[in-house]
Amino acid sequence: MRVNVVKRAKKLLTPALGWDTELVVRRARGAEVETKGGKKFLDFSCGTATTNIGHCHPKVVSAAKHQINNLVHAGGVYFYDSIVKVAEELKAITPGAIDMFFFSNSGAEAIEGAMKLAKSVTHRPAILSFRGAFHGRTLGCVSISSSNVKYRKNYEPLLSSVYRAPFANCYRCPYGQHRDSCAFECIQFIRDVFKHEVHPEQTAAIIFEPVQGEGGYIVPPSEFIKFLRDFSREHGIMLIADEVQTGFGRTGKWFACDHFGIEPDIIVMAKGIASGFPLSALGAPTKIMKQWAPGAHGTTFGGNPVSCAASVATIKAIREEKMLENCQKLSTEAFSRLQKMKNDNPLVGDVRGLGFMIGVEFVDRDGGPNPEATEKVLNQCLEAGLILISCGVSGNVIRFIPPLNITREQLHRGLDIFETSLQAVAEEELGVAHA
Numbered sequence: 437m438r439v440n441v442v443k444r445a446k447k448l449l450t451p452a453l454g455w456d457t458e459l460v461v462r463r464a465r466g467a468e469v470e471t472k473g474g475k476k477f478l479d480f481s482c483g484t485a486t487t488n489i490g491h492c493h494p495k496v497v498s499a500a501k502h503q504i505n506n507l508v509h510a511g512g513v514y515f516y517d518s519i520v521k522v523a524e525e526l527k528a529i530t531p532g533a534i535d536m537f538f539f540s541n542s543g544a545e546a547i548e549g550a551m552k553l554a555k556s557v558t559h560r561p562a563i564l565s566f567r568g569a570f571h572g573r574t575l576g577c578v579s580i581s582s583s584n585v586k587y588r589k590n591y592e593p594l595l596s597s598v599y600r601a602p603f604a605n606c607y608r609c610p611y612g613q614h615r616d617s618c619a620f621e622c623i624q625f626i627r628d629v630f631k632h633e634v635h636p637e638q639t640a641a642i643i644f645e646p647v648q649g650e651g652g653y654i655v656p657p658s659e660f661i662k663f664l665r666d667f668s669r670e671h672g673i674m675l676i677a678d679e680v681q682t683g684f685g686r687t688g689k690w691f692a693c694d695h696f697g698i699e700p701d702i703i704v705m706a707k708g709i710a711s712g713f714p715l716s717a718l719g720a721p722t723k724i725m726k727q728w729a730p731g732a733h734g735t736t737f738g739g740n741p742v743s744c745a746a747s748v749a750t751i752k753a754i755r756e757e758k759m760l761e762n763c764q765k766l767s768t769e770a771f772s773r774l775q776k777m778k779n780d781n782p783l784v785g786d787v788r789g790l791g792f793m794i795g796v797e798f799v800d801r802d803g804g805p806n807p808e809a810t811e812k813v814l815n816q817c818l819e820a821g822l823i824l825i826s827c828g829v830s831g832n833v834i835r836f837i838p839p840l841n842i843t844r845e846q847l848h849r850g851l852d853i854f855e856t857s858l859q860a861v862a863e864e865e866l867g868v869a870h871a
């Protein structure tokens with residue numbers, strides 16, 4: 437007898453790898469996935485913020501098929517069109533003077549490359565990263581990540597000369613302050629790190645996510661980001677923006693840095709770059725990149741011809757089908773409905789985000805994290821046909837990351853399911869009936 441896929445997977449695949457659901461999907465199109473049993477689900481997870489233009493977009497599928505028929509692998513031995521085309525497209529959409537790229541396969545790999553580039557160019561050892569950051573799972577990336585201690589446990593010793601500062605989290609301010617009356621203690625902390633712990637002249641890079649992802653969908657005030665830009669420029673430190681999750685229209689602009697009006701020295705991209713084909717990139721202005729000596733970095737599979745073709749098609753589709761505009765317009769509607777749910781429902785402590793990178797934080801009666809209620813809402817949504825995933829150190833933030841080209845009907849259908857599930861869980865947890 438044919439045993440269920442999940443059972444077989446659990447016997448064969450390491451438990452280290454977690455899965456958000458036990459759905460077995462046989463096909464997916466746009467904002468929907470269909471299970472082997474024929475049930476359809478709205479996918480507001482986008483395979484963890486990756487299928488930004490929906491599953492199997494016809495233009496991406498066609499570009500990939502065409503490329504597969506001609507050249508699948510080059511391994512750094514010969515040149516091919518698609519890698520140059522995607523670099524040209526990236527040059528046009530990345531902030532400011534960024535005009536030269538290195539392609540790899542995953543977000544973590546590109547982050548490793550960015551750290552190596554910063555060290556190589558500055559000849560300095562130290563890196564500053566932020567509490568709550570998630571940059572990937574290689575040992576180098578784990579060293580600069582602190583979204584959750586489970587990613588670090590048993591892996592010490594990690595990279596040395598990594599320093600950390602709290603991120604500007606205005607909902608749960610580490611200093612107990614409020615945004616309208618604070619003195620930017622978070623900025624002062626960073627200044628103090630450079631006074632007490634590591635000299636700016638010894639620091640290769642400050643690495644940050646413009647909106648923290650895994651850490652809980654935290655949008656910092658623009659003053660914080662501007663400080664990072666100014667301070668790093670003043671001291672010759674490379675500012676690395678990890679746009680792995682925030683990039684490719686996720687926040688309603690090509691990159692989240694565009695919201696803050698800053699240009700990083702190095703930008704890191706992955707996830708939505710090629711609609712699910714494995715591809716990542718780091719980009720920097722030529723004057724920085726040309727200081728990276730030939731042979732100082734490399735790859736066999738990075739910049740795969742098929743992934744590059746899929747990426748070119750993805751970028752063109754976002755532009756041609758006005759997906760940034762669609763995201764901006766519909767995100768306003770999503771925010772206003774979610775804000776109303778927050779006002780009506782004590783389980784929701786905060787609604788925040790940019791574009792279609794929206795986090796809904798669940799709280800208990802005292803305002804503390806409420807992962808139990810979060811889990812119940814996720815399960816009820818799944819039962820009713822909506823896939824959502826969580827984030828945050830306590831697992832109490834639900835992320836809304838639908839495709840940028842979702843229709844209004846699909847978006848509101850998903851929000852209806854969420855609202856109904858939220859009300860049911862609130863009644864169960866708090867005994868409160870909501871209108």
Ligand SMILES: Cc1ncc(COP(=O)(O)O)c(C=O)c1O
Nearest residue numbers: 542543544570571572649680681
């Ligand atoms: C902000 C950020 N950086 C880096 C990564 C690592 O990317 P990958 O899983 O492709 O290695 C992730 C993955 O979730 C991420 O969200």
